[in-house]
Amino acid sequence: MSYRKTLAVKSELAAATxxxxxxxxxxxxxxIEFDLxxxxxxxxxxxxxxxxxxxxxxxxxxVKQNSGGPLPEFIEPDFLVDWGSAYRDSPGNFVPDTPRGLxxxxxxxxxxxxxxxxxxxxxxxxxxxxxxxxxxxxxxxKASFASYAELLGPLSRKxxxxxxxxxxxxxxxxxxxxxxxxxANFLLGNKEVDFDQNDDIHIGSxxxxxxxxxxxxxxxxxxxxxxxxxxxxxxxxxxxxxxxxHRANSDPNGRIRSTAxxxxxxxxGKLFPPGEKKKKINKFTRGGGFxxxxxxxxxxxxxxxxxxxxxxxxxxxxxxxxxxxxxxxxIFSIEEELREAHVIR
Numbered sequence: 001m002s003y004r005k006t007l008a009v010k011s012e013l014a015a016a017t018x019x020x021x022x023x024x025x026x027x028x029x030x031x032i033e034f035d036l037x038x039x040x041x042x043x044x045x046x047x048x049x050x051x052x053x054x055x056x057x058x059x060x061x062x063v064k065q066n067s068g069g070p071l072p073e074f075i076e077p078d079f080l081v082d083w084g085s086a087y088r089d090s091p092g093n094f095v096p097d098t099p100r101g102l103x104x105x106x107x108x109x110x111x112x113x114x115x116x117x118x119x120x121x122x123x124x125x126x127x128x129x130x131x132x133x134x135x136x137x138x139x140x141x142k143a144s145f146a147s148y149a150e151l152l153g154p155l156s157r158k159x160x161x162x163x164x165x166x167x168x169x170x171x172x173x174x175x176x177x178x179x180x181x182x183x184a185n186f187l188l189g190n191k192e193v194d195f196d197q198n199d200d201i202h203i204g205s206x207x208x209x210x211x212x213x214x215x216x217x218x219x220x221x222x223x224x225x226x227x228x229x230x231x232x233x234x235x236x237x238x239x240x241x242x243x244x245x246h247r248a249n250s251d252p253n254g255r256i257r258s259t260a261x262x263x264x265x266x267x268x269g270k271l272f273p274p275g276e277k278k279k280k281i282n283k284f285t286r287g288g289g290f291x292x293x294x295x296x297x298x299x300x301x302x303x304x305x306x307x308x309x310x311x312x313x314x315x316x317x318x319x320x321x322x323x324x325x326x327x328x329x330x331i332f333s334i335e336e337e338l339r340e341a342h343v344i345r
Contacts, residue, residue: 153199155210159219160186160195171221174245174263188218189243190250203242208235222262237271246272306343309334 149157162170163178177187186193194202199210201218208214213232216223218239240246246268248254256272258264313334316327338344 151197152195153197153210155199155212155215156195159215162219169220169222171219171261171263173221173259173261174257174268175219175221188239189245189247190252191243193218193243201239203239206242208239217263217267220263223267225266228267233267233271236267240268240271306338306341309337310343313338 146161149160152160163176175188176193188203191203195210196202199215201208201210201214211229211232213223213228214235216227217232217236244250244252244254246256248257256268256274258269258274313331316331316334320327320331335344
């Protein structure tokens with residue numbers, strides 16, 4: 001096969017791989033939600049049936065104890081099938097190792113309760129984003145977070161867990177925030193953020209390699225300087241510009257949001273000094289027009305005798321004494337001429 005044909009085949013293979021990966025990601029986002037929704041929808045039907053099965057087992061056990069004979073064979077009914085597992089295990093439903101996206105339904109009863117959530121004014125196109133500190137995470141919500149975290153890499157699992165396990169250290173001003181919408185997800189600035197089993201950080205179409213220092217900067221109120229390298233700071237600055245997390249309302253044209261928080265004082269304020277303005281692109285530069293002509297004609301003054309200069313000097317001093325203050329230049333010139341002629345010193 002020629003080099004050109006090989007290159008064409010590789011290009012087609014890469015395009016197909018991207019398409020398959022995109023479909024896998026779309027599938028992954030719905031799996032956990034499917035399981036929870038199925039369980040909640042079928043719970044009113046399954047719970048009574050489970051009670052019937054439990055009663056039947058107890059009756060069979062009582063028969064054995066009374067008769068001393070073998071326990072009758074008990075066949076578990078089909079309605080006790082785990083429909084979530086059946087869906088995942090059925091042909092054509094591939095389950096990748098690492099689902100991405102926090103997919104439990106926060107609008108379901110008993111999942112999440114809030115104390116009169118109010119908008120923080122964050123710049124998010126779809127809806128106003130509530131403050132994560134205003135949420136009360138009940139055990140079921142924490143369990144959903146834990147299930148999601150188990151699918152992530154060790155670093156992602158540790159810091160995503162801080163949202164519910166250690167809210168006191170979690171940064172809700174400049175850090176990753178929990179967003180309640182049609183589907184629960186995480187936001188960073190005005191972008192959705194996601195994680196995977198390799199601890200990669202997905203922001204929009206950009207992927208960043210997760211490191212301990214970078215996760216400290218993204219999640220914690222007071223990041224550990226010992227864990228942060230210069231490369232982490234460079235990557236964090238790129239993420240700030242990408243998500244506008246350091247700007248008021250996460251608005252791309254907003255001012256830099258300065259606070260007295262440790263993260264701003266120690267990191268963001270140094271990466272983005274208060275006087276620094278965001279560079280505007282695609283802006284036309286206007287010129288100054290035609291150059292002004294300053295070659296004006298000089299007013300030459302001629303004199304024929306020293307007496308004429310002395311009389312002119314006396315006249316100028318008299319005019320100056322009368323209040324004309326615009327004669328100093330001419331007085332100075334005449335006095336220079338008289339000094340050169342050794343008339344005055």
